[in-house]
Amino acid sequence: MSVAKKVTINDVALVAGVSVSTVSLVLSGKGRISPATGQRVNEAVEQLGFVRNRQAASLRGGQSGVIGLIVRDLTSPFYAELTAGLTEALEAQGRMVFLLHGGREADQLLSRLDMLLTQGVDGVIIAGASGVGSELCERAAQKGVPLVFASRASYLDEADTLRPDNMQAAQMLTEHLIRRGHQKIAWLGGKSSSLTRAERVGGYCSTLIKYGLPFHSEWVVECESSQKKAAEAMGALLRSNPTISAVICYNDIIAMGAWFGLIRAGRQSGEGGVETFFDQQVALGAFADVGENALDDLPIVWATTPAREMGYTLADRIMQRIEKSDVQAGHQIVSARLVTVK
Amino acid sequence: MSVAKKVTINDVALVAGVSVSTVSLVLSGKGRISPATGQRVNEAVEQLGFVRNRQAASLRGGQSGVIGLIVRDLTSPFYAELTAGLTEALEAQGRMVFLLHGGREADQLLSRLDMLLTQGVDGVIIAGASGVGSELCERAAQKGVPLVFASRASYLDEADTLRPDNMQAAQMLTEHLIRRGHQKIAWLGGKSSSLTRAERVGGYCSTLIKYGLPFHSEWVVECESSQKKAAEAMGALLRSNPTISAVICYNDIIAMGAWFGLIRAGRQSGEGGVETFFDQQVALGAFADVGENALDDLPIVWATTPAREMGYTLADRIMQRIEKSDVQAGHQIVSARLVTVK
DNA sequence: TTGAAAGCGGTACCAA
DNA sequence: TTGGTACCGCTTTCAA
Numbered sequence: 001m002s003v004a005k006k007v008t009i010n011d012v013a014l015v016a017g018v019s020v021s022t023v024s025l026v027l028s029g030k031g032r033i034s035p036a037t038g039q040r041v042n043e044a045v046e047q048l049g050f051v052r053n054r055q056a057a058s059l060r061g062g063q064s065g066v067i068g069l070i071v072r073d074l075t076s077p078f079y080a081e082l083t084a085g086l087t088e089a090l091e092a093q094g095r096m097v098f099l100l101h102g103g104r105e106a107d108q109l110l111s112r113l114d115m116l117l118t119q120g121v122d123g124v125i126i127a128g129a130s131g132v133g134s135e136l137c138e139r140a141a142q143k144g145v146p147l148v149f150a151s152r153a154s155y156l157d158e159a160d161t162l163r164p165d166n167m168q169a170a171q172m173l174t175e176h177l178i179r180r181g182h183q184k185i186a187w188l189g190g191k192s193s194s195l196t197r198a199e200r201v202g203g204y205c206s207t208l209i210k211y212g213l214p215f216h217s218e219w220v221v222e223c224e225s226s227q228k229k230a231a232e233a234m235g236a237l238l239r240s241n242p243t244i245s246a247v248i249c250y251n252d253i254i255a256m257g258a259w260f261g262l263i264r265a266g267r268q269s270g271e272g273g274v275e276t277f278f279d280q281q282v283a284l285g286a287f288a289d290v291g292e293n294a295l296d297d298l299p300i301v302w303a304t305t306p307a308r309e310m311g312y313t314l315a316d317r318i319m320q321r322i323e324k325s326d327v328q329a330g331h332q333i334v335s336a337r338l339v340t341v342k
Numbered sequence: 343m344s345v346a347k348k349v350t351i352n353d354v355a356l357v358a359g360v361s362v363s364t365v366s367l368v369l370s371g372k373g374r375i376s377p378a379t380g381q382r383v384n385e386a387v388e389q390l391g392f393v394r395n396r397q398a399a400s401l402r403g404g405q406s407g408v409i410g411l412i413v414r415d416l417t418s419p420f421y422a423e424l425t426a427g428l429t430e431a432l433e434a435q436g437r438m439v440f441l442l443h444g445g446r447e448a449d450q451l452l453s454r455l456d457m458l459l460t461q462g463v464d465g466v467i468i469a470g471a472s473g474v475g476s477e478l479c480e481r482a483a484q485k486g487v488p489l490v491f492a493s494r495a496s497y498l499d500e501a502d503t504l505r506p507d508n509m510q511a512a513q514m515l516t517e518h519l520i521r522r523g524h525q526k527i528a529w530l531g532g533k534s535s536s537l538t539r540a541e542r543v544g545g546y547c548s549t550l551i552k553y554g555l556p557f558h559s560e561w562v563v564e565c566e567s568s569q570k571k572a573a574e575a576m577g578a579l580l581r582s583n584p585t586i587s588a589v590i591c592y593n594d595i596i597a598m599g600a601w602f603g604l605i606r607a608g609r610q611s612g613e614g615g616v617e618t619f620f621d622q623q624v625a626l627g628a629f630a631d632v633g634e635n636a637l638d639d640l641p642i643v644w645a646t647t648p649a650r651e652m653g654y655t656l657a658d659r660i661m662q663r664i665e666k667s668d669v670q671a672g673h674q675i676v677s678a679r680l681v682t683v684k
Numbered sequence: 685t686t687g688a689a690a691g692c693g694g695t696a697c698c699a700a
Numbered sequence: 701t702t703g704g705t706a707c708c709g710c711t712t713t714c715a716a
Contacts, residue, residue: 006485008693019703024695031696034701049484054397055397055406055462059708064397066461069441074429080422087443088417096457099411099441101429119408142349142391225641227689256598263605297570330460349710361687366711376685398709401692 007048016044027052059122065095067318068116070102070109072128078289078307079127082150085311086125093319102126107110110135117143123318125150134158146321150314152305153195160321160329162314164195169303169336170203173248173285174226176301176338178211182246186219186237188258189230189250197250200287204248219244223254230257231264238265238282246283249300259298288339296322302339310334349390358386369394380518400462406621407437409660412444412451414470415520420649421469421632424492427653428467435661437464444468452477459485459566467492476494482648488663494647495537502663502671504656508538511645511678512545515590517625518643518680524588524625528561530600531572531592538606542629546590561586565596572599573606580607580624588625597628597642630681644681652676 009023016023018037026041033041044050058064071079082266087097098121100112109129113136124140125288127150136249137159140147149161177185178182187204190197201220208215219241223233230249234257249255260283285301314335351365358365360379367373372437375383400406409432413421429439432559440463442454442581455478458466464511466482469492479501491503519527529546532539541572543562561583565575572591576599580586590596606623615649655676 006693010693020694021696021704022702028695030711032701037701051456051460053401053462053693054403054460056708057695059395059398059401059693060695060708062695063706066440073415073424074426075419077417077419077422080416080419081440084416084443087441091442091457093452094457096461097441098408099425099429100433101426112433114393115433115436118393118394118396204599237665348709352709362710363688363712364686367686368712370699370714374685395709398692399711401694401709403692404711404712 007050008053009050011048012030012041012044012050015048016040024312025047036294044260063122063322064104064120065288066119066121067095067315068098068100068113068119068121068124070100070112070124070126070129071123072102072104074099074101076289078305080154082127082288082311082314085308086314087311089312089315099315102128106135106149110139113139117145121145123148125314127151143267146318148314148321150310152279153199154331158329160317160331162317162332162334164305164307164310165333165335166199167203167206168333169287170200170248170304171207172336172338173220173301173303174204175247177246177283177285178207178213180246180283183213184219184241185213185246186221186241186244187248187250188221188233189223189225189254189338190238191224192222200250214327216241223250225251227253227257227260230254230295231261234258234261235265238262244282246285249284249286252286255284255288255298258284258286287336300302303336304339305336308333349392350395351392353390354383354392358382362405369601396503405664406462407466408440408461408463408546409437409657410442410455410461410463410466412454412458412466412468412471414444414446415439417442420494420647423631424469424653424656427650428656429580429653431654431657433635435575435657437630439593444470448477456482459487463487465490467656467660469493474593483632488660490656490660490663492652495541496673500671502673503651503661504659504674504676505658506647506649507677508541509545509548509674510675511629511647512542512590513549514678514680515629515643515645516546516549517553519590519625519627520555521589522588522625525555525560526583526586527555527588527590528563528583528586529590529592530563530575530579531567531596533566534564542592565592567593567595569595569599569602572596573603574602576600577607580604586624587628590643591628594628594630597626597630597640600626600628601640601642629678645678646681647678648676 009020013020013023018041022037023035023041023128025033026038054065069083069086071083074080074083090097098116098119100115102109102112113124123146125148129149129151137147147160151160151163153166154161155164174185185208187201205215221233221237223230230253249258288302288304289307313332317332351362353363355365358515360383364375364379365383367375368380374442396407411425411428413425416422432439435472439601440458440461442457444451444454451533455466467490471491471493479489489502491501493505495508515574516527527550529543547557563575563579565572589600591600630646655674659674
């Protein structure tokens with residue numbers, strides 16, 4: 001099959017017996033065109049199988065209908081879900097996203113941004129940046145392209161930012177356990193360099209204090225995200241602090257590991273609250289990026305970050321910025337939900 | 343900060359004291375330009391902070407440097423990884439990816455393809471399509487845009503396709519268990535409607551037969567991807583077939599569930615081979631989408647599908663198709679690897 | 685080696 | 701309500 005000669009508005013105009021400007025007007029729905037003409041044009045479009053070339057369209061001045069997205073790590077379920085949400089929302093509006101995976105370093109990010117600017121995007125979203133905002137903002141502003149950041153923790157001060165409410169999530173989780181009767185609640189997982197973790201630990205800590213419960217720094221255990229390591233750390237924690245009755249896990253992997261640790265220690269988790277089991281059994285709470293509905297065999301209370309909704313919200317936000325250039329940059333926070341596996 | 347007037351090649355030409363054509367030549371490295379002129383132009387570019395508008399560039403005839411990618415489900419680790427690999431490879435060449443998430447229905451997919459064609463992409467990749475190829479191929483061919491499919495199983499006959507070698511993966515896994523001394527090997531998980539599963543079960547089955555081992559249809563258990571369900575199914579399976587000494591799990595969730603099932607049945611898995619444990623313990627093998635290095639606490643043999651490599655391969659393939667239009671469409675298969683957690 | 689000018693496919697302003 | 705036409709930013713002959 002040979003490549004068909006591309007059909008342009010000129011062809012359409014010719015077939016419809018009108019001028020190119022008329023075709024353009026019909027296409028964009030602007031200007032008042034008579035129904036009859038509109039009809040004729042549309043028929044010609046149909047007949048010729050014409051598809052409008054957006055590159056050319058945006059060249060003259062219009063929008064490209066394209067949003068650039070730079071993601072740090074698409075492999076992480078959180079960002080995958082966020083990306084899915086964003087593209088879904090944008091596609092529903094007939095827009096598209098350019099996907100780039102961003103480097104960690106500022107200049108890498110800058111070069112990615114330039115690629116997007118080069119392509120004439122209407123707006124840019126950077127997901128998972130960490131405190132390298134000002135140059136980027138400047139560059140984008142220079143081009144008149146709105147820039148929005150999305151991340152897991154609050155890094156940037158000066159920019160338009162969307163992020164999950166890690167503190168609230170941790171508070172919710174902690175409070176849930178407290179309501180269940182737990183008083184000695186420990187923390188397992190995450191690296192101390194993680195800002196997300198810092199915020200979560202903050203929420204955990206503040207809730208303990210709020211309820212007048214003890215907060216020991218030895219009860220906050222660092223641990224890399226490996227089941228094996230988590231299981232070991234769990235064992236060690238319980239051995240040195242046998243009275244701990246609940247543990248909050250930094251993520252799903254830690255949670256699985258913690259559970260294995262419990263099994264080995266013969267202290268399987270139960271959702272039953274401390275009053276029934278005294279402190280024989282240990283309850284588990286954990287953070288999850290997405291609805292971990294597959295992990296349904298563990299009696300764990302999950303605090304899920306609504307990554308998909310964040311994607312939707314991002315779509316709204318960037319479109320606002322694009323349409324009304326006077327929208328103030330600011331921070332926006334998305335709340336977590338509690339999910340109890342039954 | 344006010345939006346700086348965009349700088350074009352005209353500005354550059356003006357500053358450098360040359361014509362726009364010269365600037366264009368310098369930019370694209372074509373035509374023989376004197377070092378001195380090149381120097382001057384580059385300085386002007388630097389000074390003005392000029393970035394070339396690719397839209398305009400591709401409008402005139404060149405390539406856009408953009409590949410369209412339609413993914414069925416970015417949320418699945420397999421496709422997330424594949425997407426990451428693809429964008430990584432493409433970005434390294436200065437190209438970019440348009441990301442769309444594709445619907446299941448043929449016409450949805452077709453409209454997505456049109457969006458991409460509208461934007462003037464150089465090529466299109468559809469990941470996770472299932473047997474709706476011909477119209478799509480036609481449409482793309484009409485526009486002269488190469489189209490490549492990537493999926494988890496072999497659906498399409500007529501198109502350029504890349505997919506993992508599910509059979510080989512299953513054969514490898516099964517053979518590994520057989521070499522370990524297992525003779526009664528069961529299968530757990532997946533829905534019978536899944537083509538991927540069908541291929542894997544085929545590999546499992548053929549290997550059993552090849553080694554003269556028994557193949558019972560009751561040993562092939564369907565199960566949805568839930569830990570709880572998998573644990574229950576595992577228990578039931580072992581109760582009615584106590585001599586089974588190894589189980590191959592359809593994915594990581596099933597594997598975790600299966601392991602819980604083993605624990606409850608007191609038949610924890612070991613990698614030790616049947617000769618040591620007789621059939622007291624049950625060995626576990628499983629398929630995983632990515633290197634599940636986080637799942638390091640279970641003695642499970644994993645067959646991992648190299649999703650990332652598939653992304654790289656896809657990048658190569660589409661670029662070949664773009665550069666040499668005479669490349670024959672065909673099927674390409676990517677092998678799995680065995681990973682033993684130590 | 686460099687410059688002038690004609691597009692690429694549309695849009696948008698101004699006339700008609 | 702339509703048509704004419706000057707662009708958008710860049711590439712690419714064709715001359716100079």
